[in-house]
Amino acid sequence: MQDQVSVDLYIDGRWMPAEAGETVKMIDPATEEQVGSFAQAQSKDVLKAIEAAERAFATWSKVPAWERSNLLRKAASLLAERSEQVARRITLECGKPFAQAKGEVQASVECIDWFADEARRIYGQILPGRTANSRFTATYEPVGVVAAFTAWNFPVVLQARKIAPALAAGCTIVSRPAEEGSGAVALLIKCFIDAGVPAGVVNLLTGTPQVISETVMDSDIVRKVTFTGSIPVGQHLMRRAADTVKRMSMELGGHSPVIVHEDVDPAKAAMIAAQGKFRNNGQVCVSPTRFYVHEKHKDAFTENFLAAAKAMKMGNGFEDGVEIGPLINRRRLEFIEQMVEDTKKDGGTLVMGGKRPADMNRGYFFEPTVFTDVPDDARIMNDEPFGPIAPLSTFSAFDEVIERANALPYGLAAYVFTDSLKLAQQTSQALKVGIVAVNNTAAATAEMPFGGVKHSGFGRENGSQGLLDYLDVKFTNFSF
Ligand code: NAD
Numbered sequence: 107m108q109d110q111v112s113v114d115l116y117i118d119g120r121w122m123p124a125e126a127g128e129t130v131k132m133i134d135p136a137t138e139e140q141v142g143s144f145a146q147a148q149s150k151d152v153l154k155a156i157e158a159a160e161r162a163f164a165t166w167s168k169v170p171a172w173e174r175s176n177l178l179r180k181a182a183s184l185l186a187e188r189s190e191q192v193a194r195r196i197t198l199e200c201g202k203p204f205a206q207a208k209g210e211v212q213a214s215v216e217c218i219d220w221f222a223d224e225a226r227r228i229y230g231q232i233l234p235g236r237t238a239n240s241r242f243t244a245t246y247e248p249v250g251v252v253a254a255f256t257a258w259n260f261p262v263v264l265q266a267r268k269i270a271p272a273l274a275a276g277c278t279i280v281s282r283p284a285e286e287g288s289g290a291v292a293l294l295i296k297c298f299i300d301a302g303v304p305a306g307v308v309n310l311l312t313g314t315p316q317v318i319s320e321t322v323m324d325s326d327i328v329r330k331v332t333f334t335g336s337i338p339v340g341q342h343l344m345r346r347a348a349d350t351v352k353r354m355s356m357e358l359g360g361h362s363p364v365i366v367h368e369d370v371d372p373a374k375a376a377m378i379a380a381q382g383k384f385r386n387n388g389q390v391c392v393s394p395t396r397f398y399v400h401e402k403h404k405d406a407f408t409e410n411f412l413a414a415a416k417a418m419k420m421g422n423g424f425e426d427g428v429e430i431g432p433l434i435n436r437r438r439l440e441f442i443e444q445m446v447e448d449t450k451k452d453g454g455t456l457v458m459g460g461k462r463p464a465d466m467n468r469g470y471f472f473e474p475t476v477f478t479d480v481p482d483d484a485r486i487m488n489d490e491p492f493g494p495i496a497p498l499s500t501f502s503a504f505d506e507v508i509e510r511a512n513a514l515p516y517g518l519a520a521y522v523f524t525d526s527l528k529l530a531q532q533t534s535q536a537l538k539v540g541i542v543a544v545n546n547t548a549a550a551t552a553e554m555p556f557g558g559v560k561h562s563g564f565g566r567e568n569g570s571q572g573l574l575d576y577l578d579v580k581f582t583n584f585s586f
Pocket of ligand 1: 255256257258259260283284285315316319320334335336337339340342356357358359360390391392490492518558
């Protein structure tokens with residue numbers, strides 16, 4: 107029973123149940139057992155949080171940048187101290203292997219620490235005016251109250267990437283994490299509270315997304331919405347933002363191509379690609395998704411990819427050595443099963459997995475799955491699988507593979523394997539994506555801008571660019 111938590115709302119500096127008193131169960135995807143509950147916010151709770159954030163903005167936006175920076179630094183160090191506890195909740199609520207959950211907490215610490223620095227580097231511009239007695243300045247001001255909606259695949263770091271830059275910029279925030287992972291996010295919020303964030307600056311809402319987001323979208327107080335999730339939900343929020351002309355950042359779905367050029371060692375490329383593919387069970391927006399392997403390497407790449415996938419241990423994320431946990435919920439499990447059936451029908455050859463493991467009768471587990479010879483018009487080559495299925499295909503010429511890689515409306519990440527710097531540069535330049543990783547699959551770090559193009563969204567998180575999304579520019583023309 108020690109794993110049970112009950113997550114309240116955090117509004118205006120106080121933890122409180124939802125006004126209607128309703129709660130929702132949290133389920134461990136590895137055991138299908140309840141591991142707690144979270145409050146089900148209603149419109150009234152949402153309005154309270156928005157109003158608290160508005161009141162707090164009046165003072166927080168005037169707190170000197172160095173003080174905001176100190177507070178963020180303290181929150182980062184508290185999170186680092188509590189890493190085991192937070193990672194444990196991520197594993198319990200989302201099934202992520204414990205080592206990966208700790209990695210997520212570490213990435214969150216780095217992100218908050220990064221924005222503690224960036225808070226002190228909000229540079230403006232001064233230009234000569236058009237007369238001898240004038241000056242032009244461009245200065246940055248916080249956009250105001252921000253609302254943040256995030257997905258469950260990286261529950262803590264996705265919220266950290268929004269809360270940290272918002273606070274660094276001088277904004278206040280109303281956060282609504284995914285249902286799965288709410289308990290872990292509550293621990294993140296606690297780090298900001300214990301670091302001394304004033305009442306109303308950070309507010310936590312949990313519950314049914316539509317109830318919360320419809321109230322948020324109607325509010326003229328909320329000046330910016332930042333969303334991490336699927337393209338259809340992002341499009342819905344964009345349409346709803348028109349009435350109150352809110353600023354938006356959209357971190358949406360991806361369908362990342364992997365290009366394995368002729369000049370590489372296929373065994374090495376396959377090992378790195380498989381590790382990247384099955385990290386977090388493929389439930390990653392930047393997950394390597396469509397594999398275009400030079401035809402010369404088809405057999406060697408496939409053989410080594412299968413060997414690397416087979417070597418990964420599946421199980422409860424708390425067990426030693428487990429690299430693959432369960433999928434997040436039953437809905438995702440059924441989606442992946444359907445995607446496997448569709449890929450078979452569409453002409454792919456199943457060479458590994460394709461089913462739930464026979465020896466595990468509890469939890470939402472699904473075997474790492476590999477298809478070869480998957481045609482470009484197969485559903486999986488076009489719709490985001492967001493799961494542990496790798497469709498392999500081959501190519502023979504540079505222009506051909508670039509055309510196929512760029513053919514989808516997605517434009518988040520891409521992966522390139524080559525030993526040639528020239529070819530790496532040419533491929534990166536030709537790809538219509540926001541992120542390219544060459545000979546590795548690490549697509550996100552605190553210091554580099556993260557985000558997509560085309561239907562994968564707009565705006566950037568992390569890096570020095572991440573702060574700009576929370577700042578308005580003011581031009582002042584001084585005559586004296
Ligand atoms: P989803 O869009 O259904 O849900 C994402 C989050 O949004 C969840 O917390 C959900 O509760 C919430 N949500 C749903 N409807 C909402 C609404 N009307 N208003 C506000 N919030 C709402 O997506 P999902 O299938 O749960 O998550 C996976 C998707 O998220 C994939 O498409 C993946 O690529 C994307 N994603 C993108 C990034 C990125 O940084 N680009 C990162 C992680 C996940």
